[in-house]
Amino acid sequence: MLTLPEKLLFIIFAILSIYLTYIGFSQIIVAVRKGQPEYYSRSNRLFERIREAFVRTIGQTPVLKSRPLVGVFHSFIFYGFTFYLLVNLIDLIEGLLPPSFAPLSGSPISSWFRLGSDVLGFLVLVGVIFFVWRRFVSRDTKLERFNDSVLLQAEVRAGGIRMDSLIVAGFIFFHVGFRLFEAGSLLAAEGRLDPWQPVATLIARVVGFGPDRIIGWHIGWWLSLGLILLFLPYFVRSKHIHIFVAPIRLGLGRRAATGEKIGSGALDPLNFEDENVEQFGVAKLEQLRWSQVLDAYACIQCNRCTNVCPAHETGKALAPSAIEINKRYELNSIRATLAKGAESPRPVMEFALSESALWACTTCGACVGICPVGCEPLIDIVDLRRDAVMTKAQFPQDLNSAFRNLERAGNPWGLAQDNRKDWAKEIAAPTVEENPDFDVLYWVGCAGAYDPSAQKIARAFTEILHHAKVRFAILGNSEKCTGDLARRAGNEYLYQNLGAENVQILNAALGNRDKRVVATCPHCFNALANDYPQLGGKYRVMHHTQLISELVSDNRLPELILDENITYHDPCYLGRHNGIYDAPRQVLNGPKRIIEMQRSRENSFCCGAGGAQFWKEEEPGNTRVTENRFQEAQATGAQVIAAGCPFCKSMLSSSESAGETGAPLVLDVAELVAENLRRVKSKLGIG
Amino acid sequence: MAILVLAEHDNDSLKPSTLHTVTAAKKIEEKIGEAEVHVLVMGEKVEAVAKASAHIDGVSKVFLADAPHLAAQTAEALALQTGQHLNASNYSHILAPATTFGKNLAPRIAAQLDVPQVSGISMILDAHTFVRPIYAGNALATVQCEARGVVVLTVLSTSFDAAGTTDTSAAIEPVNKVVPDTSGVRLVGRQLSSSEKIELTSARVVVSGGRGLQKAENFKLLEDLAAKLHAAVGASRAAVDAGYVPNDYQVGQTGKIVAPDLYIAVGISGAIQHLAGMRDSKVIVAINKDPDAPIFQIADYGLVGDALAILPQLTEQL
Amino acid sequence: MKILVPIKRVVDYTVKVRVKPDGSGVDLNNVKMSMNPFDEIGVEEAIRLKERGIASEVVVVSLGSGACQETIRTALAMGADRGVLVETDLELQPLGIARLLKALVLKEQPQLVILGKQAIDDDSNQTGQMLAGLLNWPQGTFASKLEIADGRATVTREVDGGLETLELPLPAVITTDLRLNEPRYTTLPNIMKAKRRPLDVLQVADLPAEAVPSIKTLKVQPPQPRKPGIRVSSVEELVRKLREEAKVI
Structure with missing residues (x-):
């Protein structure tokens, strides 16, 4: 037991300490409570x-x-x-x-x-x-390695x-x-x-x-x-x-009102009904949702997110941890005045991250996936992009044409809507009008419709559907871009317009019947599965590798026999954002056949296309994201890089090393399966 | 009655567009019969141009307006001068080439006469009925002017052959009056694009190289071809990434969007992002060693082979 | 200084136009319409002049059906101050438009009129020059650069084979070429604000000008379909095809 003077001293000291701590805590609570309400429940x-x-x-x-x-x-x-x-x-x-x-x-x-x-x-x-x-x-x-350009x-x-x-x-x-x-x-x-x-x-x-x-x-x-x-x-x-x-x-993860968990693939929608709103997205700290303010104090500054960030890894100005750290230091210096009711003195873009960092994000979700305390810097980035695009119209010039083309033509290349079905000139792909008794609606996506390299995927998948006698239909010329790129680039308004049109068309096509929608593009998949429920479109969405896997196990398709060594690249919007890792691997004949890259499944490394990066020049860094990934794939010794996304395919096959002689070929899982089908058929002397 | 052709020239020599326009004028002449084709040359010290005009086959008279203030050939001065000439003579049609010269001038003349104009005709059905492309050539309209008043036309050079020349010279007459220009427009300068660096976005011909060129030095082969064709040089992103050329050469979705009359893609596989930047080109030539390269899907003329071997041959044969 | 920017509502540049089977024209049913891209460049240039403190007011005007209001709102959202719609169901042709615009110019008294060099539907490339001719104003057509100082406009023009720079006294007519600028992306708050900006609707009869069309379109046909691409086997063959068939060299 202490002496009496010791006890008195301790009690005085304790009161003082607890008082000061209380002040600090209450300031933080005030700052967090200044945050905006959440869309999903936390x-x-x-x-x-x-x-x-x-x-x-x-x-x-x-x-x-x-x-x-x-x-x-x-x-x-x-x-x-x-x-x-x-x-x-x-x-x-x-x-x-x-x-x-x-x-x-x-x-x-x-x-x-x-x-x-x-x-x-x-x-x-x-x-x-x-x-x-x-x-x-x-x-x-x-721990503390930040690229020099990180703010x-x-x-x-x-x-x-x-x-x-x-x-x-x-x-x-x-x-x-x-x-x-x-x-x-x-x-x-x-x-x-x-x-x-x-x-x-x-x-x-x-x-x-x-x-x-x-x-x-x-x-x-x-x-x-x-x-x-x-x-x-x-x-x-x-x-x-x-x-x-x-x-x-x-414990604060996003959940729907009905209780199910909301994955990182879904973004919070904005409400455009109120015409007096003049601020869209986040410009100032207090415009963040409260959970985003809290993130600043949850962050332990371990830098795991920055270590796995494809932008940071390739020398760019983005470090997700720096966003949280900078927010924390800002809050620490202004929370006393915030608590007195003052507004935060400067825009987030002045202290949290640079413009180049904002536009370097591929929205791959690696930062969110790895964070040990549940922070979501990706949401901050999208919210800041929303402000940049919708409130200020300050964004990389290249996106201007992508946005305009989406608005006008319904696809980011600005190609004629009437040509959307041209990919299927030489293969039968009935529209919902032509084949109202379909079981599966195939959502082709802009890449499958217009990109010659992705058209091969669409045709291969169609071939597979025909072989397995799946009754399918497409939307044809009435399909439009899902708006994924607009949404991830911060153009929520454009996304919602496209989404509303698509939901209307889909709802009309599907009626009340419980039909499946299958997409060959993970970005489309994600929009259909995670974004569209917010717009009133709830579908049973699957990725084509899931359907193929199902058809193989039902013996409606022959097993894939490959002579080549193969590695599989997990697309971010299929894997990390939607948890689909096994279906493509099952199709590719199980883990024995695949030579896995070091960074695979949850730890997969982005191809560099997502978050609208495909539609703009890459931000300054020391190498392209896709080159980093291609080299990793090449190092496995595989002759084929299998992908499950037309954009991954396009990025990886256009990386610098892909041009070398003897470099591995990048092919979609569907292309491999269709090729196998042709081999099997010719061996059996049919077709 | 007569048909008037406005001569395009640079004060020194007559531009070929005038020859094509004269052919169109002769076609109209055939339709109405009993008409003459006159050429009006306006400029400073343009005697040589007038002489060249007088030797065009089918031209029966050349009028010459030669004055210092016409040197710059501003629309204001030329329109006034043409108006003066029209007062003095009786014309059924006025034709100008559908070049920036004619496009700039002809509508101003038409407005001063308070008559409509038909732009960029590609066919002549009769003296008042013409065919012209609309919607960037995606449709052809047959249009008819009212029979009264002068018909003002601009003529697509590509749709009419160049008129020949004769040894006999038509008469050259000075215009009856040179009108001063009161518009206050001043020519500050002209900057003709040199062959070294032609602007990609406005070039008539673009030659682009990709990864198939294998190294930066090989772009020289492409530049030789470009010099021969008076073309701008472009590149795919892969070529830019590989460091063959700087970023501002890039043609594509995230680079420059071009739509030249002729696009030659050399060693470019044709990733969608590149196609998006050049697919509106009128004629596309692809040279690539991979016969399955997507670029061949949109090419009008495809040549499978080694770009490095083909380029010098092509340059030589042009 | 006031700037008047005439804008035209046209079939969007991304639409693949279809000729009607009866040859009466182009099918405009359910076709996406938007502002003529060259006019958009004109609006952008006028707004930039205002932002630089050179212009005081940007007035956009469109002539045509009530649907043109939407096009005017687009220009207002970009930053134009005021819109005028001259409403008519008449088919308008460049000369008629130029006459109506002349009447509007006399009413509005702008120092500068900026038009697109041509509309991407009829590809006439006439209205700006005609307006200049009717007003007897100087014209700076196909501008790729525009500077205004001391009551004069310095215009760099895109001409065949290069550039030409002219100096024009104001008032003047300018027509835009593609490289003049890249039009801005409109912000949402500006789209909202545009709804509250003034938009006057006039009838053609309100203007002292005659706009009856004088050129008749007899028929519209589709062009020769683009031939499918071919493989050539040699450089010689390629050169021959380019010379004789494609006629591009």
């Missing part, structure tokens, strides 16, 4: 949400998944620190109240408690030392993250270290050894035994608990706040 199914957050936090899976070794050390600190909440509470009681109040004294749990605090405390120290070593000694480049707040440029890390690490180290010292000194003063506290016993041996060693207990108590009080007001602005915000953020 609060329904509360029990499920809590369970989800709890499981992921306790299991530490988000951290372990992407960096296993780091994850282990992180879980040392996490479990130790969690346990220390109890340790600190008991220490507090023991310090302030007479020994008769000591909660655990004499109970059989006491020994286990001491063992826990001793061993876990030691593991925390090990963890912290590992992290300090990693950041300051071995200098793991994954960073001045404080961050000046080493703010390192300083913050050092303070947090120092706090943890000394807080836990002195707790162990405190326990050791108590043993030393009491002159006993405690087999349940091996580390403390060791410390006792080092400091030597004697009643006067009780002074060490006082010092240790003050330095471990006092340090908390000292740290608390700082804690609010530090990266360490993630210990509160991250678990909350993990």
Whole structure:
């Protein structure tokens, strides 16, 4: 127990600390509450949400998944620190109240408690030392490596993250270290050894035994608990706040009103009904949705997102983590005035990211997929693009023609709507009018309709449908671009116009019958599956590889026999955004046949086309995204790169290395299947 | 009655477009019979042009308006001068070539006469009935002018052969009066496109190279061809990526959109993003070693073979 | 300085026009219509002159059916201040349009009229020159660059074989070529604002001008279909085809 002056001092100190911390916290809460309302729910199914957050936090899976070794050390600190909440509470009681109040004294749990605090405390120290070593000694480049062109707040440029890390690490180290010292000194003063506290016993041996060693207990108590009080007001602005915000953020995923989870493929729609609105998308901090404001405090600045970002990897100015970090530093410097009701002083584009960074994003979703705390920087990017396009009309010139062509011709190349069915001149592809008894509606998409290279995919797939005797139909000339590129480029208005027209046509074509819509383009797939429900279009959408896989397992198609070595490129809008990884692999004859690239499935690397990149020049960097990916595919030694997206095919086959002699061919899964079909047929002497 | 052709020239020499226009004038002459074809030459020190005009087969008289203020050949000065000449003579038709010269001038003359004009005729059915392409050539309209008043026409050179020349010279007469120009328009300068760098977007002929050229040095072969054809040089994105040429050569969806009369794609496979930038070209030639290259799908003339071998041959034979 | 920008509603450039089987014209049913692209360049140029502080007001005018209001709104959304629709169901031809525009010019008193060099439907390329002729104003046609200073316009013109620069005293008529500028993408707030900008509707009879068409279209036919592409086997054959068949060299 502390002396009376010590107790008084501690209480005064505690009140002051808690007051300052409260102010900080309440400012953050005000800032978050200034955020805009959400479109999807982030609060329904509360029990499920809590369970989800709890499981992921306790299991530490988000951290372990992407960096296993780091994850282990992180879980040392996490479990130790969690346990220390109890340790600190008991220490507090023991310090302030007479020994008769000591909660655990004499109970059989006491020994286990001491063992826990001793061993876990030691593991925390090990963890912290590992992290300090990693950041300051071995200098793991994954942590703070930003391309030179990345916009960073001045404080961050000046080493703010390192300083913050050092303070947090120092706090943890000394807080836990002195707790162990405190326990050791108590043993030393009491002159006993405690087999349940091996580390403390060791410390006792080092400091030597004697009643006067009780002074060490006082010092240790003050330095471990006092340090908390000292740290608390700082804690609010530090990266360490993630210990509160991250678990909350993990439970805040988007869900439909009906409760099902909304994947990263869906974007929040804007409402264009109100004609007095003059701001579309996000220009200022307070125009972000509240979850986006919260992201700034959930972010632990681990840089996982930046490490996997295709734009950053290829030398561009975009670093998703920098967006959250910059937001955090901005909020920290203005939250006091925000709390007084002031507006944020400058536009987000002035501090969070540069224009080049904004337009470098391929919307591949890798950042969202890998974030261990559930941040969604991709949503920020789209919202900022919305402001740039719809409110300001400041966007890369190339997109101008894509937008105009979409508005006028319903396809981004501005080709005649009347030529949309030209791809099927030499193969029968009945329209819904010609074949009203269809079972499957084939959504061809602009690429399949107009791009000679993608027309081959459309024809191959049609050939497959004929062979498997699938009763299908197409929309023909009434189909229009889904608007995916417009939406991902921030032109929500244009997207909604296109979407509304398509939904009307689709609803008329499908009626109330439960028919499937199959797309050969993952971008179309995603729009149909994730975007259109917002516009009143709810369909059973599948990707052509899913249908082909089904037809193969129903023996309506022969199995694919390939002589060539093959690797498979996961399109972002099929894989990461929609979770379809297995169907194309099943068609390609299972994992044995495919030589997987290092970055595959959830970790697949973008081809560089998405997020409207296909329609503009790539932002300045050191290499093209597609070249990076092509080289990876080439390195597998495969002769064929199978893709499931016409844009991936187009990008990869036009990459620089693809022009080399002997470079692998890029083909769609459907093309391989159709080719196989022809081989089988000629072998059997039919057709 | 007579038919008047406005001569296009640069004060030194007569432009071939005038020859094509005279052919159109003769066709009208045939339809009405008993008419003469006159040529009006306006400019400064244009005697040589007048003489050349007088030697065009079928021209019976050349009128000459030679004055310093006509040197710049502004529409304002030429329209006034033509108007003066029309007051003095009796014409049923006025024809100008459908070039920027004629397009600039003829409607102004028509407006001053308060008569309509028929632009860019490709066929003459009778003295008042003509065929002309509309919707960028996607439709052909047969149109008829009212019989009263002068008929003002501009003529597509590509639809009428050039008139021949004769040894006998038609009479050259000065116009009865040279009218001063009061419009205050001043020619600041002319910048004729040199053969080194012709603007891609306005070139009549474009030759583009792709990855099939294999290295930057081989673009020289393309430039030789371009020089011969007075063409602009373009490139596919792959060629730009490979560093063969700078980015501003790029033809395509994210580069320059071109629609020349002749587009020659050399070693370009024809990715959609490239096609989107050139598919409105009137005549497309593709040279590529891959017979399955998509570029052949939109080419009017395809030649399968090694670009590096074909280019010098082509340049030589042109 | 006031600028008048006449704009025409035409079949959109992305539409593949179809000739009606009876030869009476081009099928305009359910066809996407929009502002003539050259006119859009004219609107853009006028707005830029206003943004540079050279022009004080940009007035757009369209002649035709009530549907042209939509086209005018597009121009207003780009940034034009005011719209005028001269409503008529008459078929308008360049001379008639030029006469009506002359009447409007006398009413509105602009210092500059900027028109597209031609409309992409009838491809006449006449109206600007005719208007200049009727007004006896100087003309700067096929402009790829325009500068206004000290009551004079300096116009760089795209002419066959190069560029020509003229200096014209104002008032003047300018017609635009493709390279003059790239029209802006309209922002949503401006689309909303455009709905509140003034748009006066006049009838042809309100203007002291005669606009009865004087050229009759007897029939409209489709062109010769583009021949399917062919493979040539040699450079000689290619050169011969280009010379004799395609006539492009």
